[in-house]
Amino acid sequence: MNRRHFIKTSALASGLLASRGWTNSSPHQNRMMGIQIQPHNMYDEGIEQSLDLLQRTANVNALFLLSHGYYVARGRAPEVLAPDHGWTVRDERKRSMPKVWIRHHESFYKDTTLRHYQNRPDEEYWDSDIFKELQKVRSERGVKLYARLYEPNQLVDDSGKPRGWIKNWESVLTEDLFGHAGSGPCWNNPDYRAWLRATMADMFTHYDLDGLQYGAERVGPLSEVLYRGFVPACFCQYCRKRNAEKGIDPVRAKTGYTRLYELIQNAEKKDYPPDGLMTTIMRTLFEYHEIMGWYYQWFAAEREILSMIYDTVKSINKDAEVGWHIDHQRSTWDRFYRAACSYQDMAQKADFIKPILYHEIMGPRMKGWVIAEWKTKLFSELTEEQIVQNFYAFNGYDPNRQPRYEQLSDQGFSPQYVYREMERVHKAIGEQAKIYAGIGLDIPWNNQPFPSDPGSIYEATMNAYKAGSDGIVISREYDECRVPNLKAVGRAARDWREMKG
Numbered sequence: 001m002n003r004r005h006f007i008k009t010s011a012l013a014s015g016l017l018a019s020r021g022w023t024n025s026s027p028h029q030n031r032m033m034g035i036q037i038q039p040h041n042m043y044d045e046g047i048e049q050s051l052d053l054l055q056r057t058a059n060v061n062a063l064f065l066l067s068h069g070y071y072v073a074r075g076r077a078p079e080v081l082a083p084d085h086g087w088t089v090r091d092e093r094k095r096s097m098p099k100v101w102i103r104h105h106e107s108f109y110k111d112t113t114l115r116h117y118q119n120r121p122d123e124e125y126w127d128s129d130i131f132k133e134l135q136k137v138r139s140e141r142g143v144k145l146y147a148r149l150y151e152p153n154q155l156v157d158d159s160g161k162p163r164g165w166i167k168n169w170e171s172v173l174t175e176d177l178f179g180h181a182g183s184g185p186c187w188n189n190p191d192y193r194a195w196l197r198a199t200m201a202d203m204f205t206h207y208d209l210d211g212l213q214y215g216a217e218r219v220g221p222l223s224e225v226l227y228r229g230f231v232p233a234c235f236c237q238y239c240r241k242r243n244a245e246k247g248i249d250p251v252r253a254k255t256g257y258t259r260l261y262e263l264i265q266n267a268e269k270k271d272y273p274p275d276g277l278m279t280t281i282m283r284t285l286f287e288y289h290e291i292m293g294w295y296y297q298w299f300a301a302e303r304e305i306l307s308m309i310y311d312t313v314k315s316i317n318k319d320a321e322v323g324w325h326i327d328h329q330r331s332t333w334d335r336f337y338r339a340a341c342s343y344q345d346m347a348q349k350a351d352f353i354k355p356i357l358y359h360e361i362m363g364p365r366m367k368g369w370v371i372a373e374w375k376t377k378l379f380s381e382l383t384e385e386q387i388v389q390n391f392y393a394f395n396g397y398d399p400n401r402q403p404r405y406e407q408l409s410d411q412g413f414s415p416q417y418v419y420r421e422m423e424r425v426h427k428a429i430g431e432q433a434k435i436y437a438g439i440g441l442d443i444p445w446n447n448q449p450f451p452s453d454p455g456s457i458y459e460a461t462m463n464a465y466k467a468g469s470d471g472i473v474i475s476r477e478y479d480e481c482r483v484p485n486l487k488a489v490g491r492a493a494r495d496w497r498e499m500k501g
């Protein structure tokens with residue numbers, strides 16, 4: 001369906017549906033209320049039934065629908081999935097799902113050796129064509145369709161063996177300091193970039209979509225080594241060439257990163273240099289300025305990818321809204337990333353930015369993902385409580401309203417966190433791009449339920465609006481969101497509209 005025809009059809013549909021409260025013309029409906037959802041949820045619950053639930057509870061007007069399942073929450077226990085959607089939840093660990101929810105066309109992939117996964121007939125819904133199947137409800141209900149695509153990651157199993165989901169994937173992986181293959185693609189690899197470009201062109205040529213949400217949940221070599229003690233990457237031939245052309249010596253960069261790696265290895269054994277860990281890290285950065293240059297170029301390569309994606313989609317459908325998913329480490333705790341990649345830079349080629357602002361699960365994540373790593377590495381000279389208080393101070397969170405270290409496992413961050421982070425994005429980009437706050441509902445922890453509190457979800461949603469959000473994307477996954485929390489988001493949106501119009 002072309003765009004003009006769609007608008008005409010929508011206009012007709014909105015007249016028919018006005019009495020049911022789904023009209024396109026209400027201001028409430030115009031403000032983004034999206035939800036991240038996986039296609040199998042809609043087939044499980046029924047397309048009409050799931051949309052009824054979403055529109056009844058939160059007045060959802062946009063689906064951020066997974067186009068590819070190369071990187072997504074999977075293998076979850078039934079206890080963490082919402083029990084109140086009106087169907088009997090099944091154990092995802094015993095199910096086999098497709099990795100590709102759309103149809104691909106070979107002619108688009110002439111410039112790349114990579115090929116998408118071919119769904120197998122023994123996978124549930126393997127033959128579905130979700131964006132095509134949703135065109136009818138899209139026009140009837142005025143609900144928008146956004147493709148949600150994240151950079152493939154999870155392409156090796158727990159033993160490090162490639163899963164073979166994407167043909168030739170091994171050829172585009174990063175190369176670490178010691179010459180070993182990393183777990184993700186190199187952003188400077190021309191074959192990977194060509195595959196990404198082909199995927200976007202293929203998808204937007206064949207489907208009438210309202211937009212795209214793309215993101216890569218990755219960090220750079222400085223964070224890999226200092227926060228997590230990983231062997232840093234990438235030092236492949238394409239990265240060496242790129243950096244050499246920028247005047248950054250690859251040999252000195254490798255030597256500098258090796259020194260950092262050794263410092264962190266020793267810190268994990270509580271073996272500290274005479275001047276202490278932090279001072280010696282800083283000395284290494286002074287001596288090997290190539291470390292910082294290499295790190296900055298890594299994200300410059302990602303900005304080129306985002307720009308390429310933006311231009312590719314716009315060249316096919318100029319009305320499609322293209323925006324970036326900013327994952328939790330990037331939106332919140334990776335200070336190196338935040339320093340290297342400003343929201344202002346990101347917004348130069350974006351129609352919207354969607355930062356993850358999951359306040360409740362931030363408590364367990366801070367303790368289990370962040371402090372557990374930092375305490376034995378970069379910040380091993382501080383106590384856990386000192387790390388937490390420093391983190392609050394640097395990020396501008398009110399320590400009196402956030403949990404102390406020992407409370408992090410049980411308590412989420414307060415909704416003040418959502419306000420502060422949203423305010424930061426808004427001040428950085430102003431009206432340059434829209435901002436859709438990613439509000440997290442019922443996100444599990446370690447495959448155990450960590451249920452949201454509707455009052456806290458209401459306040460977080462209101463805070464997002466107060467700090468300048470143009471809309472909300474309910475996250476992380478629809479199938480985790482319990483009805484009272486969906487209703488809390490809907491109530492906040494309604495109250496905000498009544499206050500502000």
Ligand SMILES: [Zn+2]
Pocket residue numbers: 174175186187188189234235236237238239240
């Ligand atoms: Zn590389």
